[in-house]
Amino acid sequence: MPSRPHLRALAFLAFCASGAVSAQASDAIGVRAMTATVPERGAPVALTVWYPAGSGGKPERVGANSVFAGVSALRDAAMADGVFPVVVVAHGGLRSAPHQSGWISARLAERGYIVAAVQPPRLEPGEAERGVAEVGLRPADLSAALSAVEGDPSVRPHADMEKVAALGFFLGGTSSLALAGARLDPERYRQLCDSPNGGPDCAWFAKAGVNLHQVDLAPLTRAQRDPRLRTAVVVDPELSRSFSWDGLAEITAPTTIINLGARGETPPWLEAAELGAAAPTARYVRVPGANAFSAFGVCTPRGAAILRAEGEDEALCQDSGHVAREELHAQLAAMIAAALLRGFSTLP
Known part of the structure; x- marks a missing residue:
């Protein structure tokens, strides 16, 4: 994630009054909870499914708490008539609080997408030793989310698979x-924390005594490509220096890679220009005027003050x-x- 203070802020947010509160909701967006069974975990993960709404539903602010404003939607509304493209969404790192993808999930649902946002297990401060295995499990969560959408009798008739x-x-x-077919290179991943630019998880690993040169990296070598995937959009991807160049070269799905901020403003562990150059089907773009915090939800008027009072990083709520x-x-x-439309336009 973007910074060490930011990780502490996310940890703090997990203890906030998360969930939903009643509010006027958009009559165009429905939301429901689902689960997806992940064979590699032997356990389910939580999904929040956003979609074009039909009738019914209870208005609420999804993900609202004292720091974040949340997003308006209609809980358990019927799905609108029609068949819609499917997007699986994953937001955050190993210790992220839930519902941070609500802002983009709702906007895509409003545009006519079924969006399955995955909330994998959040690792607690004392669970750093699980971090490496978790990196290898996260893609399986996305595949399981697709299977959950595909197998749900109330969602499948509306899902354009x-x-x-x-x-x-x-x-x-x-x-x-x-x-999409990229692979992490175990040897490059072992070197992740050998420099100060490895990312904020390196401090977490070090505090817990986790040495990447001594852990089992077998979970990172598993093939993760899902043939159902037609296109991908990635924003400020972590572990950008740990990918196998050969694997990137084998990506065939149209892929858009986005860095938030002008050149030189992106943290080194999120810099993705080289990924864009290595993947033959990738389109790489930057968003000047943005930064990594721009990918998080809108804060309440008191959000920054609450973070500051708790000794957390108030930058999470600063534009x-x-x-x-x-x-x-x-x-x-x-x-x-x-980017999604461009990706789908290449379908035969």
Whole structure:
């Protein structure tokens, strides 16, 4: 994730009053909870499914708490008539709080997509030793989410399984690339924390005594490509320096790789220009005026003050430059929707 203080903020947010509170909801967006069984885990993961809404449903603010404003939707509304493309979404890193993808999931649902947002297990501070295995499990969560959508009798009739995409932020971007066929190189991953630019998880590993040169990296070598995937969009992918160049060269699905911020503003562990150059079907773009915090939800008016009072990083609630987060979200949503359409347009 973007910074060490930011990780502490995410940990703090997990203890906030997360969930949903009643509010006027968009009459265009439905939301429901599902689970997906992940064979590689032997356990289910939680999904939040967003979709074009039909009748019924209870208005609520999904993901609202004292720091984040949440997103309006109609809980358990019927699905609108029609058949819609499917997007699986993964947001955040190993210790992220839930519902951070609500802003983009709702915007895509409003544009006519069924969106299955995955919430994998959140590792607690004392679970660093599980971190490496978890990196290898996250792509399997996305495949399981697709299977859950495909197998649900109330969702499947509305799901166009010929138009399937993955959208990922941070470690979710890494997982989405794996679903498209990219592979992590175990030896490059072993070197992740040998330099100060390995990312904030390196401090977590070090504190817990986890040495990447001594752990079992077999979970990272598993083939993760999902043939149902037609296109992928990844934003600020983590572990960008740990990918196998050969694997990137084998990606055939149209892929859009996005870095938030102008050149030189992206943290080294999120810099993805080389990934864009290595994958022959990739299109690489930057978003000047944004930063990694732009990929998180809109904060409440008191959000920054609450973080500051708790000794957390208030930057999580501060907009980049002079552009409000809502405006950046609208810009990113339009960019992502256009990338999805481009990807689907290449289908035979």
